């Protein structure tokens with residue numbers, strides 16, 4: 001059984017009198033421990049796919065299953081809890097809460113799951129050390145560089161020790177050197193801790209860390225390439 | 230978790246300082262007005278009940294004309310009534326009584342420097358000796374000129390007058406004045422005391438004199454002398470009665486009123502409770518008015534908070550998406566925003582309460598210091614804990630309620646839409 005199993009997924013958005021078909025019947029399955037890069041032109045449905053993979057959104061048709069559980073069968077609250085435990089997100093624009101320090105940002109996912117304050121703080125600090133920000137614990141996002149912000153975001157994604165990391169163009173807002181460092185960090189984390197990562201990217205260098213590349217066009221999978229490292 | 234939400238919310242409040250300040254200001258002004266007005270109302274009530282309890286003990290009631298207290302008839306003006314003091318004294322539970330009777334009498338004094346005998350018609354007040362012994366607070370402190378003294382139990386043919394009248398009648402302490410009553414009743418009253426001309430006007434001479442609208446030419450004589458001049462007691466101004474220990478003052482007052490009315494006296498018996506309840510009724514109307522005023526200003530403040538919160542929700546759409554993505558449930562988001570708007574309300578409430586209390590205190594101080602209040606009368610500054618706690622809770626609730634709609638909008642925002650928001 002795959003970790004994530006998507007079958008016959010379509011996603012439609014009604015837009016005035018017309019309908020936007022973001023995904024048009026798509027089958028993907030992702031195994032535990034895999035790093036999968038999703039590539040494709042702008043508007044091909046990559047982010048939409050990521051939202052469904054990350055249990056943020058439900059498909060219009062088709063079945064999305066995480067460890068065999070049909071996500072559509074869950075109530076909203078259950079979905080939120082599942083997402084909080086199993087999935088960590090890294091975004092192109094970092095999306096840190098501006099009013100919170102690095103540590104508080106990393107604590108946030110644990111807060112929502114009800115982790116005790118002491119445990120939370122300890123884990124947050126450990127994660128920040130892990131991503132190389134031992135000295136930036138008390139900094140707020142606007143006191144950090146882009147690369148540092150993305151490291152905080154990665155630490156936050158790891159907060160609840162999720163099985164799956166979903167990264168939507170994590171290097172899109174970084175220069176190539178910083179981007180390479182972030183990719184190296186993500187890859188190292190996945191390899192060391194056996195995490196599964198789905199990496200959405202335009203950048204062939206980024207895709208190069210993946211075990212498999214899935215190409216989308218117009219909401220369909222047009223190519224799958226397996227890499228052997 | 231909730232403490233974390235408080236931190237998130239308070240950091241948001243602090244983050245947008247100017248906007249928060251404006252919203253806080255909207256709440257603050259309303260709260261301040263309410264707290265100030267209510268506090269001042271409480272001061273007013275404190276002043277009135279304080280004055281009443283000075284005159285009235287818990288065991289004292291007062292017999293007045295039945296129209297005085299009800300406000301009917303002569304617009305509450307003081308009016309004489311008929312009364313049999315013996316009957317009142319005989320009512321079960323009554324310990325002692327004291328009365329004030331009023332008449333106008335022909336009075337003859339001494340001769341002036343030109344040898345002309347001074348005379349005229351003047352108001353005469355007959356005072357029970359018990360007024361001094363049992364109801365001292367009622368008469369207040371009398372200030373005598375040297376050589377003068379108060380009327381005592383055994384005195385009959387004596388009089389106390391004021392300095393102004395002493396001059397007019399050309400008498401000194403020790404002289405006698407002739408007072409003529411009905412028919413051919415008359416007494417030669419010895420002037421035993423002259424009240425010093427007071428700078429404080431009449432008020433400090435106590436309630437009895439105030440109530441009789443006594444003027445500088447009033448002559449005070451013992452009740453016994455009054456009885457001798459006008460045996461028919463239909464000229465009572467006010468009568469005080471003290472009840473025996475163990476009796477309920479309201480019961481005894483009711484009983485006295487019934488007995489006296491049965492005898493044909495048009496009177497009502499008034500206890501301090503009766504007066505306080507009239508004041509309270511009056512205060513209730515004031516408070517209803519204040520509540521209306523408060524309602525309007527708080528509505529305005531609430532709309533301000535709501536506006537701020539809508540802006541805040543819109544501005545943090547992306548944050549809402551992120552928080553939901555990392556595991557925030559709808560109720561978490563709701564709580565965060567409700568706390569934020571509640572804090573704005575609470576902050577406004579806190580500052581508004583302090584300023585309101587300060588303003589009320591200042592008004593009391595200004596009045597006490599600069600207004601020409603009678604001696605011993607001062608507005609007590611009342612910082613009611615109930616008022617403060619209620620106001621603070623109310624302010625938090627106001628903020629939270631005003632934030633409910635924006636917070637629900639935030640909570641129900643679909644996570645993907647929020648994440649895509651630019």
Ligand SMILES: Nc1ncnc2c1ncn2[C@@H]1O[C@H](COP(=O)(O)OP(=O)(O)OP(=O)(O)O)[C@@H](O)[C@H]1O
Nearest residue numbers: 013015020021022041042043044045046047048049
């Ligand atoms: N809420 C929405 N309402 C209507 N159309 C939408 C909505 N969300 C996405 N779409 C459409 O769905 C299609 C896929 O969007 P998506 O964001 O998945 O593309 P993408 O591959 O991530 O593009 P990019 O590389 O630019 O991020 C686009 O045509 C987009 O306009």
Ligand SMILES: [Mg+2]
Nearest residue numbers: 046047048168
């Ligand atoms: Mg995208």
